[in-house]
Amino acid sequence: MFTLIDRQLIIGYFKAYFICLVSLLSLYVVVDLFTNLDDFSSKQKDFLHTLSDIGMYYSFKLTQIFDQLCEYIVLLSAMFTIAWMQRQNEMVPLLSSGVSTRRIVTPVLFSAFVMLSLAVG
Numbered sequence: 001m002f003t004l005i006d007r008q009l010i011i012g013y014f015k016a017y018f019i020c021l022v023s024l025l026s027l028y029v030v031v032d033l034f035t036n037l038d039d040f041s042s043k044q045k046d047f048l049h050t051l052s053d054i055g056m057y058y059s060f061k062l063t064q065i066f067d068q069l070c071e072y073i074v075l076l077s078a079m080f081t082i083a084w085m086q087r088q089n090e091m092v093p094l095l096s097s098g099v100s101t102r103r104i105v106t107p108v109l110f111s112a113f114v115m116l117s118l119a120v121g
Helices: 004-035 037-041 047-087 091-096 101-120
Strands: none
Touching: 004 037, 004 047, 004 101, 037 047, 047 101, 091 101
């Protein structure tokens, strides 16, 4: 059903998706934490209790953050997959052998569609 190039692109897409997911969620949490750090430390508590409150807050808030960022993660993953393939000079032999650009991008778009449809539910 899938050729070797299709499987390579799909695996590359999911690697990029995981990297973008972790990077953007971490960046969002760090920026939000520094914005709200005064709220967490305003009560007279010890350091471990403050860390526990921060952990509980962001463990519940991660789903909301993911819901806000899921479209951007899908888009960035698709762009990174194609850019990485072009950077590694893997597209040149495919294009010179007569494979169309649409055929190369189809597995990436299929993977993006699958991940976006999972995020909507």
